[in-house]
Amino acid sequence: MPVEISCKSEYALLALLELASHYNGGEPLQIRQIAAEQHIPDRYLEQLLATLRRGGIVKSQRGAKGGYILAREPWKISLLEVMGCLEGLNPTPEEEATPKTLETGVIQEIWHEARQAADLVLQNYTLQDLCDRQSARKQVNLMYYI
Numbered sequence: 001m002p003v004e005i006s007c008k009s010e011y012a013l014l015a016l017l018e019l020a021s022h023y024n025g026g027e028p029l030q031i032r033q034i035a036a037e038q039h040i041p042d043r044y045l046e047q048l049l050a051t052l053r054r055g056g057i058v059k060s061q062r063g064a065k066g067g068y069i070l071a072r073e074p075w076k077i078s079l080l081e082v083m084g085c086l087e088g089l090n091p092t093p094e095e096e097a098t099p100k101t102l103e104t105g106v107i108q109e110i111w112h113e114a115r116q117a118a119d120l121v122l123q124n125y126t127l128q129d130l131c132d133r134q135s136a137r138k139q140v141n142l143m144y145y146i
Contacts, residue, residue: 009086012048014038016082017134019058020074020127028060028067048086055085074131080122 005013018034031049035042049068052058059071070077099105 006087008048009083011038011040011044012052012086013079013082013130014040015045015048016052016057016070016077016127017130019068019070020077020131021134023070023074026069028065028069030067034068052082052085055081057082057085070127073128075126075128077127078123079125079127079130080119082127083122 015034015038018038019029022029031042031045034040035045040048049058049060053060053068056071057077058068060066060068099108
């Protein structure tokens with residue numbers, strides 16, 4: 001079963017990874033900084049960050065030194081929370097409806113089970129986990145080039 005991350009989610013996670021990797025500095029990052037570092041179109045990033053702000057994942061600060069910061073520590077923001085904010089991972093009304101046929105019901109049960117498994121994986125990873133993996137990969141690449 002091919003499972004792919006949407007472009008919207010990928011860009012948002014890249015932006016959040018950038019914010020998480022700068023979290024300890026305490027300084028907000030501007031959209032153009034994040035966009036340039038992660039190769040995300042500015043206008044699209046602006047929309048994504050607005051969605052994440054409404055979802056309570058990031059905060060914005062106005063002013064000359066303004067920009068975006070994480071609303072909470074990166075180890076307290078799960079990937080499931082991020083995906084739910086962006087993609088609305090709650091079941092749709094038609095998924096909760098009584099299946100039209102026995103066969104449809106069987107298929108819906110398996111699909112529901114698969115979504116629960118995916119949700120569990122996303123719940124168990126945080127933005128901090130992404131940062132840790134990024135750091136580990138950078139170390140491996142650095143050692144490879146030495």
